[in-house]
Amino acid sequence: MITKSPTRNSQPATHNPTSRLIEKAKHLGFLAVGFSRPERPMFFDQFCEWIASDKQGDMRWIGRHLDLRENPKTLLEGCQTIVSLAYPYSSKKPCTPDGFTTARYTEPKKTDYHDQLRELGRRLSRIIVEEYPESRIRICVDSAPILERSFAYASGMGFIGKNNMLIIPGHGSYVFLMEILTTASLPLSKNKPVKSQCGTCTQCLDACPTGALESPFSLDASKCLSYLTIECRGAVDSKAGRYMDNCFFGCDVCQEVCPFNTERYSRDFSLPSTDEILGMEEECFKEQFGKTAFARAGLGKIKSNIKAIRSAVVQ
Ligand code: SF4
Numbered sequence: 046m047i048t049k050s051p052t053r054n055s056q057p058a059t060h061n062p063t064s065r066l067i068e069k070a071k072h073l074g075f076l077a078v079g080f081s082r083p084e085r086p087m088f089f090d091q092f093c094e095w096i097a098s099d100k101q102g103d104m105r106w107i108g109r110h111l112d113l114r115e116n117p118k119t120l121l122e123g124c125q126t127i128v129s130l131a132y133p134y135s136s137k138k139p140c141t142p143d144g145f146t147t148a149r150y151t152e153p154k155k156t157d158y159h160d161q162l163r164e165l166g167r168r169l170s171r172i173i174v175e176e177y178p179e180s181r182i183r184i185c186v187d188s189a190p191i192l193e194r195s196f197a198y199a200s201g202m203g204f205i206g207k208n209n210m211l212i213i214p215g216h217g218s219y220v221f222l223m224e225i226l227t228t229a230s231l232p233l234s235k236n237k238p239v240k241s242q243c244g245t246c247t248q249c250l251d252a253c254p255t256g257a258l259e260s261p262f263s264l265d266a267s268k269c270l271s272y273l274t275i276e277c278r279g280a281v282d283s284k285a286g287r288y289m290d291n292c293f294f295g296c297d298v299c300q301e302v303c304p305f306n307t308e309r310y311s312r313d314f315s316l317p318s319t320d321e322i323l324g325m326e327e328e329c330f331k332e333q334f335g336k337t338a339f340a341r342a343g344l345g346k347i348k349s350n351i352k353a354i355r356s357a358v359v360q
């Protein structure tokens with residue numbers, strides 16, 4: 046279900062544990078909360094087909110633990126409820142003074158979102174434990190093999206766009222997802238999954254620079270710039286560099302063109318110039334970016350991404 050901003054007329058939180066949890070989640074900055082049972086994920090078969098089609102590039106780990114993905118109860122013994130949560134990230138595009146950018150979620154001045162969200166998840170979990178003192182909890186922030194979009198969708202938080210992102214009507218897709226698994230049997234809302242609202246739109250498919258979005262809901266991750274500039278072990282080649290435009294970490298194109306992301310384009314000049322990054326020593330990188338989302342790829346990968354763009358420009 047989608048949480049709305051509190052209004053003067055809204056009912057105060059009662060002893061309903063779900064209402065308390067939703068109120069607290071709103072207070073902590075979450076945009077949407079949904080509840081579902083830890084059953085076989087709705088999109089499990091499609092996920093298996095995608096794994097079998099071998100479009101995950103180097104990310105072989107995605108195909109492991111299919112048994113755990115199929116049965117999320119195995120992630121927490123006695124699990125009764127999956128609480129799906131969406132936290133908004135900045136819609137501002139991080140920029141360097143010389144005109145380069147990175148994906149919005151990187152938020153260069155903030156600690157990596159995994160740590161932020163885990164802490165918020167701990168604070169939220171206290172409500173569950175207060176209401177259900179015997180309950181046990183597991184917080185998942187990209188840390189467990191769980192089909193999180195499938196559960197977020199099943200809980201009625203939003204719909205899956207043709208770009209494969211969870212789209213929350215009224216907000217869009219610039220959100221981080223996380224889950225709290227609990228042995229408490231929280232009541233489910235009556236919300237049904239939100240029907241796709243993409244209609245005849247194909248803007249994300251048309252705009253994808255590499256053709257990674259091959260058809261609606263079908264991604265060849267090995268061609269996706271988010272994969273190539275972050276997860277892929279090898280250096281980005283100049284062919285991919287030509288598609289990167291000026292974005293050297295991640296890619297937002299299929300979200301930027303989506304009409305459900307309505308924020309006006311704005312920039313955040315919090316990155317050093319690409320010359321400074323290319324001349325940066327490891328120690329300095331660790332000090333400046335060691336706790337940010339950039340640490341996942343590391344300085345060497347980031348430098349090679351910048352070089353790929355530059356070499357594509359001079360060709
Ligand atoms: S992130 Fe970029 S490269 Fe990947 S599917 Fe979206 S538009 Fe295409």
Ligand code: SF4
Binds near residue numbers: 209242246250
């Ligand atoms: S760009 Fe259009 S087709 Fe793609 S996810 Fe958004 S609404 Fe759906």
